[in-house]
Amino acid sequence: MTSVRPTPAAPAAPDTAALAPVLIRAQGVDLWYGAAHALRSITLDIREKLVTAFIGPSGCGKSTFLRCLNRMNDLIDGVRITGRLEVGGVDIQAPTVDVIELRKRVGMVFQKSNPFPKSIFDNVAYGLRLQGGHSRDALAERVEKSLRAAAIWDEVKDRLQTSALSLSGGQQQRLCIARAIANEPDILLMDEPASALDPIATARIEDLILELKQRYTIVIVTHNMQQATRISDQTAFFYLGQLVEFDSTAKIFTNPGKKQTEDYVTGRFG
């Protein structure tokens, strides 16, 4: 896989921002954990430089689908995936795909902040050092740039060599975002990035996501309806492993096309 190039939009595109090119395309994706059928025929297009939210009750498959996009499901024994998944027009399930390269292009932020027990600097520099070839100065520059982009530079600039574990939960999560964007990915996957944070830290992450949207395509799993309405352009509602509805966030939350979606977003179940 060389670089992620957008493919032209599909004709059956959801209404808002339909002009943005498609970056991720899923066609009839099914996934099994052993015998358990966790995803059923998921078909959707995710567009460039938009925030796409996945919502749905626990166990509906939204995180599972998210983890298909950087092939993190490869780590789990007994996972079987059928259908076609494209990132930038490349079939990422193909045996010829370099998973390492894919994961550099498709960064991920996890639900539980997971900084390495290393210094703040070493955390952000981790991905860059894996790639190698950066001089000390270039490394320091990229680390600063990433920390600034993740809106945490001012808080840590005087203690880059202290342990990342000394940061607060919200700071740790922004550090993890800085670490992910240090690789300069095209896509950022976020798996409930604010679910373990207090409201103030959550608000900062949300502001950050709106900021990052200028440069990255963001796919975020969230349990928080308000969060989805605040930050996302498109929303996909998953239920029991199926994609029930996928449309602009405004439409999903004000005028959903399916009864199930309406029941969920109005809090009648889930």
Place this chain on the structure above:
Amino acid sequence: MTPRASLREAGFRRAGVDHASLLGGGVTLAATAGILAILIVILAVIVVNGAPSLSWRFITTSTARDMFDPDKAGVFPMLVGTSARVILMTLFVVPVGVITAIYLSEYARAASPLTRIIRGAVNNLAGVPSIVFGLFGLGFFIGFIGGTLDELAQGPAAEPRWGKPGILWASLTLAVMTLPVVIVATEESLRAIAPGLREASLALGATKFETVTRVVLPQALPGILTGGILAVSRAAGEVAPILFTGAAYYMATLPGSLTDQFMDLGYHVFVLSTQSPNIDQTKPILFATVLVLLLLTFSLNFVAILIRARIRRSQRAAH
């Protein structure tokens, strides 16, 4: 009486002595105290009987020829021999044990039959009597590997160089014996590492190998050292595995190469207590030798514990 009052009385009044709790507390306390008492008695007997004969001369003297004479005997060759075989063993057992543990924990599929067989083998290895390891070392390391080396180097009829007891074979035998200790301790420390750290590394485009070397292993280092400490403790006092594979009753010189035999503190304790012409006369040096063996084990452990504490401190602070 109002319902509230009756509830209060029923809920908080003691219904008499709780015999089960008293018994439970008493039995567990007694067992713990018993263990402590045994340890104290053992140490006290050794120190009281051994300390008078323990002197700088005793530790640094090589007059092993007069090994039964309290005024002339020294344990320097045994001290060197035991230290050398323990350090050599550590060099073999830690890398092999750690690599095995990494395979089992990071690479092998937990549910596969092969993993289960390996794990069972490791557990069974831990249960094999140490004399069996001694016989294994004699048959495998000396007979098979040593014998083959000799044949390749000099032809069949020559004087054996590798195919005889030596400190290398004794150390390797001990390494095989302590392998399960290192594997289990390392695996435990690998299991304790949050899976989120591995995921974070892989999601940043690290290969599995990079994840293991850059994230997993540094985290597991204190646990690996714990395994090393346990292996050293187990091996330092073992005599059976080295009986046929390298320990000598008497040697005029210190071992100069890996194929030389060596004198050993533990084996020397056995020699002093069974071969002495005058048991009462040798008793003080017997206890002093035991004391030296204990001190050696404690100090080897102490060094390892210091290193581990340093690593833990530096991990808590910045790198």
